Amino acid sequence: xxxxxxxxxxxxxxxxxxxxxxxxxxxxxxxxxxxxxxxxxxxxxxxxxxxxxxxxxxxxxxxxxxxxxxxxxxxxxxxxxxxxxxxxxxxxxxxxxxxxxxxxxxxxxxxxxxxxxxxxxxxxxxxxxxxxxxxxxxxxxxxxxxxxxxxxxxxxxxxxxxxxxxxxxxxxxxxxxxxxxxxxxxxxxxxxxxxxxxxxxxxxxxxxxxxxxxxxxxxxxxxxxxxxxxxxxxxxxxxxxxxxxxxxxxxxxxxxxxxxxxxxxxxxxxxxxxxxxxxxxxxxxxxxxxxxxxxxxxxxxxxxxxxxxxxxxxxxxxxxxxxxxxxxxxxxxxxxxxxxxxxxxxxxxxxx
Numbered sequence: 001x002x003x004x005x006x007x008x009x010x011x012x013x014x015x016x017x018x019x020x021x022x023x024x025x026x027x028x029x030x031x032x033x034x035x036x037x038x039x040x041x042x043x044x045x046x047x048x049x050x051x052x053x054x055x056x057x058x059x060x061x062x063x064x065x066x067x068x069x070x071x072x073x074x075x076x077x078x079x080x081x082x083x084x085x086x087x088x089x090x091x092x093x094x095x096x097x098x099x100x101x102x103x104x105x106x107x108x109x110x111x112x113x114x115x116x117x118x119x120x121x122x123x124x125x126x127x128x129x130x131x132x133x134x135x136x137x138x139x140x141x142x143x144x145x146x147x148x149x150x151x152x153x154x155x156x157x158x159x160x161x162x163x164x165x166x167x168x169x170x171x172x173x174x175x176x177x178x179x180x181x182x183x184x185x186x187x188x189x190x191x192x193x194x195x196x197x198x199x200x201x202x203x204x205x206x207x208x209x210x211x212x213x214x215x216x217x218x219x220x221x222x223x224x225x226x227x228x229x230x231x232x233x234x235x236x237x238x239x240x241x242x243x244x245x246x247x248x249x250x251x252x253x254x255x256x257x258x259x260x261x262x263x264x265x266x267x268x269x270x271x272x273x274x275x276x277x278x279x280x281x282x283x284x285x286x287x288x289x290x291x292x293x294x295x296x297x298x299x300x301x302x303x304x305x306x307x308x309x310x311x312x313x314x315x316x317x318x319x320x321x322x323x324x325x326x327x328x329x330x331x332x333x334x335x336x337x338x339x340x341x342x343x344x345x346x347x348x349x350x351x352x
Contacts, residue, residue, distance in 0.1 A: 010024055010027075017122075024133060031078060044135050050329075055195060066083060102308070104174050127239075150339055151332040154328055157193060203299070207291050212338060223281070262275050297325070
């Protein structure tokens with residue numbers, strides 16, 4: 001299986017399955033001499049881990065990171081950083097009913113067709129549990145880019161949307177509720193909606209908005225490695241992501257050029273920022289902001305038609321511990337992937 005690594009100079013390779021002994025990764029290209037805050041790394045893991053609230057999967061995993069290499073006396077050495085995240089709460093029997101069946105909208109069928117063999121326990125390598133390793137790399141990338149601030153938050157759940165511009169939001173409130181929406185009233189409404197969906201045995205999707213501030217001018221490599229193209233690739237590599245837009249996004253297609261152009265100030269900043277902080281594929285120093293759309297979790301606790309490996313249409317009901325809405329737990333993953341992209345481009349830009 002290829003495609004397990006991401007990045008050019010700052011590069012993360014992940015390994016492991018949902019119900020294997022451990023997840024893990026190797027971070028290559030991290031500069032030496034970075035003093036790491038291990039509590040901050042573990043905090044990022046706690047934001048992503050299962051079992052953290054009543055509106056997410058109740059699988060209990062501490063997600064404690066064990067570093068194996070690349071760090072000495074609390075600082076990075078410049079050599080590959082190896083780490084593992086032990087799996088401690090596997091319930092593989094929850095998946096015995098899909099050993100010979102393909103769940104709708106899961107990767108079961110395509111994995112079986114492509115490789116001729118699959119780990120059916122929790123989806124194996126296709127499980128979103130793989131993203132735990134990305135959060136470790138993203139947490140280190142954030143510390144490498146200490147001046148850059150990355151804030152992601154839930155801006156919609158199903159039909160409920162927070163329309164307040166991000167400039168008017170208090171990002172310190174993102175972690176004050178289990179939905180990770182910085183508007184307390186909307187967060188409560190979203191939480192009630194997710195709980196109702198869960199009672200129905202169903203799931204719901206949503207949108208994560210991400211804002212990156214204090215980005216220097218010059219990150220991004222035309223023509224094929226534009227900054228927004230890499231951010232899009234990084235976000236679309238996250239499980240359940242179905243859409244990515246930055247700046248004015250699709251709404252910008254409805255505007256005239258006279259309305260959409262960001263006019264300059266004398267210092268090179270712009271009066272508006274419909275470009276989303278990126279022009280010509282290169283950061284322009286303004287805030288980078290984008291939206292990531294997540295589909296509803298595919299496993300639902302309702303009867304559905306399925307397909308078995310003999311070509312028969314069968315009936316099945318989801319089992320196990322699953323998120324009714326994955327969006328709140330996706331917030332730190334979006335931040336992590338954004339940090340990895342920026343760290344990579346930061347190192348590339350230093351070559352000039």
